[in-house]
Amino acid sequence: MSESCKSTCRSPRINTREAHCTVCHKTFSGPTWFDVHRVRGNCEEVPGLVELDGLWATKERHRNNVKLAEGMAEIRRLREEPE
Numbered sequence: 388m389s390e391s392c393k394s395t396c397r398s399p400r401i402n403t404r405e406a407h408c409t410v411c412h413k414t415f416s417g418p419t420w421f422d423v424h425r426v427r428g429n430c431e432e433v434p435g436l437v438e439l440d441g442l443w444a445t446k447e448r449h450r451n452n453v454k455l456a457e458g459m460a461e462i463r464r465l466r467e468e469p470e
């Protein structure tokens with residue numbers, strides 16, 4: 388993250404390979420997409436990527452992330468449930 392980032396910028400999550408573009412302030416699910424996005428110093432649309440909750444990734448990747456998030460929420464819910 389650079390100082391030019393806005394408070395609304397989605398920071399790449401820790402322990403992921405997410406990459407943030409400090410020019411157009413998009414966050415990508417991986418450095419590969421970031422490389423595709425940056426063409427000769429310009430920001431380009433990456434075909435096949437969709438935005439969800441500030442993260443640009445493939446639909447497949449989003450589905451997996453949602454599944455993961457649901458799984459984590461379920462684990463938390465079960466833990467918080469009184470005995």
Ligand SMILES: [Zn+2]
Pocket residue numbers: 391392393396397407408409411412413
């Ligand atoms: Zn930013």
Ligand SMILES: [Zn+2]
Pocket residue numbers: 408409410411412413424429430431
């Ligand atoms: Zn960019």
